[in-house]
Amino acid sequence: MKYKIVACDCDNTLITTEGYLPKDNITAIRKIMDMGVEFVIVSGRNDLLLTDIADEIGGKVNLIGCNGATIRNLQKGVTYRNETIPKEALAFAIDYFRENNIEFKAYTLETAYSRGLDLGDKLERLTGVAYKQAQDFDTEYVTDTEFLKELDVLKLVVVDENSTVRKIQSDLKKSEGLNGVLAADVCLDFISKKATKGSALLCLAEKMGVKPEEIMAFGDSENDISMLEVAGLSVCMGNGADEVKRICSTVTKTNNEAGVAYMLNKVFDLKMY
Secondary structure (H helix, E strand, O other): OOOOEEEEOHHHHHOOOOOOOOHHHHHHHHHHHHOOOEEEEEOOOOHHHHHHHHHHHOOOOEEEEHHHOEEEEOOOOEEEEEOOOOHHHHHHHHHHHHHOOOOEEEEOOOOEEEEEOOHHHHHHHHHOOOOOOOOOOOEEEOOOOHHHHHOOOOEEEEEOOHHHHHHHHHHHHHOOOEEEEEEEOOEEEEEEOOOOHHHHHHHHHHHHOOOHHHEEEEEOOHHHHHHHHHOOEEEEOOOOOHHHHHHOOEEOOOHHHOHHHHHHHHHHOOOOO
């Protein structure tokens, strides 16, 4: 079998725009898992926000969360990576947010701290879509953010108009330890420079004895590019960004048309359609 790992972004790729997992995607993924293929969800979300989706799929699904900062299999109770933001870079970002009165959210492994940002509410107001069907995640709303500098923070999130998040992304490039990537046009994630979806996927593949050319990957946004670039077969969703389509091997149908299932059916000859 040519592909031994299938890695798939979550929002606007695996699930629909409204946040649901198409039945055809579930069927196709279960079929390839029965064939011995490892399925990995690779997301900007904290991995705890992926558990309901993993449960719908069934089986022991590996989860790469926070844009590559964590690699865990919660069903097996195994952690392969926990790459936090360097403290100096974290302090730089938190000071910048405070000085510019920017709402943000900070994620540790088990908890989220928010300075004014209701992630789901703001995403819904800007795009019409919120994080639906996601497991409840403890969020503590804070005004004084100084204590966050001492925590093991995996990801910082800012949600605003595209022009605003692009400026923030540019400003924070001054910090060498931060990697800022767009998870959506209005959603900006900051993680450690060492943590990308691509590096995490290669790390997991090495532990499984799988070569890069034996990986198939699906994505739609800027934060998926590092993952798509290391895969033997890279697939952009029909709804994906033009910059992502340009670097991919092929383009499938949209997330609302179960584009993941459509391409898995073609590549693995699942005879679903």
